[in-house]
Amino acid sequence: MKKIAVLPGDGIGPEVMAEAVKVLDAAQKKFGFELAYTWADVGGAGIDNQGKALPEPTVTVCEESDAILFGSVGGPKWEHLPPAEQPERGALLPIRKHFKLHCNLRPAKVFKTLVDACPLRADIAKDGFDILCVRELTGGIYFGDPKGRHGEGPEETAFDTLVYSRFEIERIARNAFDAAMKRSKKVTSVDKANVLTSMVLWREVVTEVAKEYPEVTLDHVYIDNATMQLVKDPHQFDVLLCGNMFGDIISDECAMLTGSMGLLASASLNETGFGLYEPAGGSAPDIAGQGVANPIAQILSATMMLRYSLDLGEAAGTIETAISNVLEAGTHTADIAREKSTVVGTAAMGDAIVAELEKL
Numbered sequence: 001m002k003k004i005a006v007l008p009g010d011g012i013g014p015e016v017m018a019e020a021v022k023v024l025d026a027a028q029k030k031f032g033f034e035l036a037y038t039w040a041d042v043g044g045a046g047i048d049n050q051g052k053a054l055p056e057p058t059v060t061v062c063e064e065s066d067a068i069l070f071g072s073v074g075g076p077k078w079e080h081l082p083p084a085e086q087p088e089r090g091a092l093l094p095i096r097k098h099f100k101l102h103c104n105l106r107p108a109k110v111f112k113t114l115v116d117a118c119p120l121r122a123d124i125a126k127d128g129f130d131i132l133c134v135r136e137l138t139g140g141i142y143f144g145d146p147k148g149r150h151g152e153g154p155e156e157t158a159f160d161t162l163v164y165s166r167f168e169i170e171r172i173a174r175n176a177f178d179a180a181m182k183r184s185k186k187v188t189s190v191d192k193a194n195v196l197t198s199m200v201l202w203r204e205v206v207t208e209v210a211k212e213y214p215e216v217t218l219d220h221v222y223i224d225n226a227t228m229q230l231v232k233d234p235h236q237f238d239v240l241l242c243g244n245m246f247g248d249i250i251s252d253e254c255a256m257l258t259g260s261m262g263l264l265a266s267a268s269l270n271e272t273g274f275g276l277y278e279p280a281g282g283s284a285p286d287i288a289g290q291g292v293a294n295p296i297a298q299i300l301s302a303t304m305m306l307r308y309s310l311d312l313g314e315a316a317g318t319i320e321t322a323i324s325n326v327l328e329a330g331t332h333t334a335d336i337a338r339e340k341s342t343v344v345g346t347a348a349m350g351d352a353i354v355a356e357l358e359k360l
């Protein structure tokens with residue numbers, strides 16, 4: 001019996017989480033494994049129910065679990081709070097830091113049947129692409145000290161610090177090269193070494209780590225060029241290695257190139273292999289409560305959990321096949337719907353994936 005901390009969070013989080021758990025329940029029956037879920041508040045739900053974004057009991061539940069399945073946090077309701085108390089800075093960043101989840105894997109692969117949901121020109125999109133963003137998650141400008149504000153009037157100043165140590169860069173670079181060894185043996189490191197001193201070190205260290213992986217081809221690309229190259233020709237990339245902020249930005253771009261933010265899953269891992277699994281997108285307040293959100297990113301995050309934390313690769317692969325078949329049959333949520341789609345809501349998409357899983 002494996003213990004899973006289930007933290008749905010805010011906005012569409014609870015809606016898509018319900019579908020991920022539905023699919024996990026069906027997978028347990030089919031493959032004969034057992035999961036024990038403990039549901040806990042996080043983000044705005046933590047603030048509303050327990051007075052803070054990351055309540056201590058939630059941390060304890062996570063510590064006592066084998067993996068964390070996370071929805072998403074934040075929304076306009078909590079934006080009046082001091083920034084450090086809001087769901088993003090009060091819960092998501094601290095939970096990543098607390099569990100030392102330095103390695104964020106965001107696989108962006110176009111489902112064959114969704115090539116025409118890709119916003120790129122048909123001749124570019126037609127062959128699909130398969131990119132793995134490897135994003136450093138516990139360092140860089142999101143965590144660097146000092147950060148703050150002082151002064152007033154025209155002299156008022158606000159500042160953040162972009163800092164990376166050699167150790168942090170080496171560690172995430174090895175994660176990227178290890179991943180590349182199991183794929184097309186190509187790493188593209190994304191930086192801004194032409195302007196930022198921290199990125200000069202980033203480029204030097206990545207180049208040094210590359211010598212340990214002679215079979216892997218390494219390219220360096222500046223972030224501005226990388227965002228452009230991604231829309232010009234996404235096939236040129238295999239593993240994209242990024243610091244925290246550039247990885248945050250570029251993974252949203254990758255998500256949309258697959259057709260929707262609602263398709264991109266992620267795994268955040270520490271050095272012991274412990275993981276938090278969450279969609280790459282946010283709480284989508286614009287569609288929350290309408291039952292229309294795409295649950296596939298959350299369900300694929302659950303399959304990453306089965307594969308990386310629970311060694312249940314067969315179950316994960318079968319769920320992925322079920323998703324692929326459902327999409328191929330034309331069952332689509334509104335975000336990926338096209339002319340001939342059967343448009344369904346969040347719960348019906350979960351039901352369709354469960355029905356397909358049971359048939360496989």
Ligand SMILES: NC(=O)C1=CN([C@@H]2O[C@H](COP(=O)(O)OP(=O)(O)OC[C@H]3O[C@@H](n4cnc5c(N)ncnc54)[C@H](O)[C@@H]3O)[C@@H](O)[C@H]2O)C=CC1
Pocket residue numbers: 012016071072073074075076088092260261262263278279280281282283284285286287292293294295297335
């Ligand atoms: N990991 C997390 O918990 C994250 C939280 N956020 C927070 O989420 C809130 C909203 O942020 P936004 O910038 O609007 O980004 P967002 O990712 O929530 O939404 C961007 C766009 O993508 C769409 N979208 C996202 N997920 C979708 C899904 N599953 N199905 C269909 N459409 C989907 C939304 O409807 C919206 O149009 C903010 O409070 C933000 O800070 C943002 C990113 C990550």
Ligand SMILES: CC(C)CC(=O)C(=O)O
Pocket residue numbers: 088089092093248280281
């Ligand atoms: C809300 C941020 C803290 C996180 C984010 O945008 C992400 O991890 O993709």
Ligand SMILES: [Mg+2]
Pocket residue numbers: 248249252280281
């Ligand atoms: Mg983001």
